[in-house]
Amino acid sequence: MLCSICSCSKKSKHILLFPRWQNQSRSRWLVEKRHELLSEKCLYSNKSKSADKKFRYPIPWTDPAFYNKNSLERETRRVFDVCNGCRLCYSLCDSFPNLFDLVDGSKTEDVDSLSTTDFSKVVNSCTLCDMCYINKCPYTPPHPLNIDFPKLMLRHKSVETSGKHDVVKLDRFGIDRKLASVQESTGSKFGSDSTHRSATGVSNVDTMSKQSIFTKLMSKNYLHSLYTNMDLMGTIATSSRFMTNLVNWITQTTDPPSFARIILSKFAHIHERAKLPVYVSREETFVRSWKRLNQLPNKKAKAFATKKRITIYATCSVNFNKPHIGEAAHAVLLHNGIEPHVEYNRCCSMPQFEAGKLVRVAQVAIDLAERLCMYIKQGHDIVVLTPSCLLMMKQEWPLLIPNNENIHILSKNCYDLTEYMVKLKKEIGIVPIPELDTTVSLHHACHSRSQNVGFKALELLKMIPKLKIATIERCSGHGGSFGVQKKGFEIANKVGKNVFKQTLENIERCTTDEHFISSECPLSVEHIEQGVTDLAKQAGKILDRAKIQTKHPIEILARAYRLC
Template sequence: MSEGSLDAPVRYAIDWNDPDFYDFDKINAELERVFDICHGCRRCFNLCESFPILFDLIDDSESGELDTVDVADYKPVVDACTLCDMCFMVTCPYVPPHEFNLDFPHLMLRYRAAELKAGKADRALIELTKTDRNGKLAGMMPGVANWASETGNNLTRPLLEKTMGVDRQAALPKFHGKTFALRAKSDGVTPNKDAPGYGRKVALYATCFVNYNNPVIGEAARAVLAHNGVETEVVYPSCCGMPQFEQGDIAKVAETAKQVSTEMAVWIDKGYDIVALTPSCALMLKFEWPLILPEDESVKKLSAATSDITEYVVDIAKKEGLADGLEPLDGGVALHMACHARAQNMGAKAAEMLRFVPEADIKVIERCSGHGGSWGVMKGNFEKAIKVGRNAARQSASSGKTYIASECPLAGTHILQGIERLKMEDKPQIEESQHPIELMAKAYGL
């Protein structure tokens, strides 16, 4: 057996239509095989809570080996995985094409899919993942929704914790009455015909978060692209399915993938590039959907045509050159590299983009924020999420930069919560984090 592999990671299609995929005996046998390899390596000990839980189970067992760990104790290891993909894409030496064939995140996904099929899933958490429904309902009364979700609201947050399992201390996204898709219909943004990138056309996949929770990210993206000559259309058929993916609802994700890819394929055929505004969504469109529906031609087409927003701006810079007008960002940027941006295997595009700003002063932070999508807001997980993200919070706080940014808006907010809890003098007083495209728009004066 070789120690590690020098080949690029390869992922195989998810065989979710095979009945054996949901067989707990077969799943537990695969968990035992994988966990034993992880125990012998332990390279991922500091990535997330899954691995410390696993290693403590083994170390505290009768034999100090996996053979005396009860199969029932595997579940906490599975529940702690946030599907960040860092073990697969960054750390693990045994991913395919290595003969050990380890794909830890997709094995955790398989376990959750089997739980869902067996009726053992957390129903409250599933309700929280219905982002389109929740966004539309909250958008009808955003003031009330945002008041109710405030961490300092001692009336509603304990109730939300009791009924839905959301930790009362976890910061939650705000909602807007007018979505990004609606704003785009009347904002009058037109491409700069004198810019080097004039002639490019982009269909912006709005994403549920930008559409309902932070339209400013979308507005900044449109402004930056228009300044660089890019014509944009905002398209939002539905959520990408990442929240459902985290809960193992692969059938729902497949349904979403078919719907969205069919609609986006129309724009691709018109000559538009597809740009996603958050990295989790770009990851789904580029990599996860083709593994769920490997034979679907629209999914394949969309995967090949999709870029992350920072990746796309860097592509303009390298091929045509960016439009003039960038000014320095006073005070510099502490830039957190989101896990799902790193998992796209495209390089640190957010940092690369911001370095085009004159006198760029960028502190890159490559540690997990701890948030993990819906995982980090749940009671029982929030304190663990703060602990996992402490290093990222400390690096951000001690950087001395004026801005804290992350391509994942949830991660950025969570880092700020982590900074609040640090025991250090002269902590920065930063009210909100930024998406890198917002800082690019600011540098342009847009």
């Protein structure tokens, strides 16, 4: 049957897109509005999913217009209007349901009647996972509508967090200081406190000087920047055995919550039930422990003859919290004839990127790219142990500083760990893998999906004979620091509920002695385990904790090789 709206053959899709308004006049209105927006015969003439969608415009964060609030409001209303007429992303993160509820509840049921204060409800729910851009949105560049929802959310976060000190920092990038000084007419905080002075008669500097030191230290933004500074927290927590035990005692998750977690919840706005990373001692960090491991590569492996050279970028999560992932990767690479070098000198600044602190991110990008390019010029490939860090190096850094040669070189020569192992298998060959008779619930992390390289973790684990794999390709809901905040933890659990449910069903069907919950993202796998435990408790089910283990895919491969 032809669609009565546009005479196309996709009427069923039009109806399924709006199940809440099926057989109602609003469904017709939304479809008509969409066609008006697109000026096309049918929305579905464009592909909603594209495996090769890689084009993106650079982020103009050094342009003062980027921080112009009036310009930002106009662009936000334009994008929201297109999203409201499409609604394909309704089932993704909480940003889109919030947006659509705001529009439906407004006076005119249109974006024009939304207040700018309503925008924060949408912005604060976005974790910059890029799933809407990669998998759903049909209007991304080079489409004339030019919709990049995650980068619009990033712009909002950057305008909110930018400060007067950013003007000086921009000089490092060869940008004229006058360009960074935004005039009062722009309505932006960036580069000048003139806007604040004109509104209140008092400058930001005067206001800050009158605040007590305690007030500054206890402010939400300061505490957020403190606990998302992974290198600072990692250095403090691993400085001594006493500090490691103290930090882990303070951050441990208990039922009921401990007094320390209640204090963290009150002042640092960290949810008292959110599972926080466990730190290891200084000598157990990966950059130190790998030197005590076996350093002799397997001379019988095919890759040994090629003299391949790689550098493992350890990442803050593996270095300070989960060195066993790095040790498993090191053992597997040695077993396959490759002797890796391990490098870690600072975090990739993904937490700062999520908060919109682009100046800080650009500084880190230049320093870290220069360091890693030193190894690339010596013939090394860069293997990254966490997909979020790889996403920064491959996609976000080149968008921030597109003309930096080191960043360009790094983006072309860095690989995810599972991606590299699959590449090694196809190009050279790996040591035959013994059987491993167990089951795995394998989660495809959002930041892995965003890279458009395929489900490499699945390809890797399929190489293991007798391993039973159940894949989960939905968002776990964690979203980095978002998933541990008071306002984000419950949303993260809501978004990840389907993942928890599917994992619990896999565990119940498991007939082997153990079941692995696995993901390339170390934060997601812990969040899934906690969600599964809570879901089973709510249903009155008892889980065999000895049977369930959280593992990175490389740890499962190391287990099959009998290396750990």
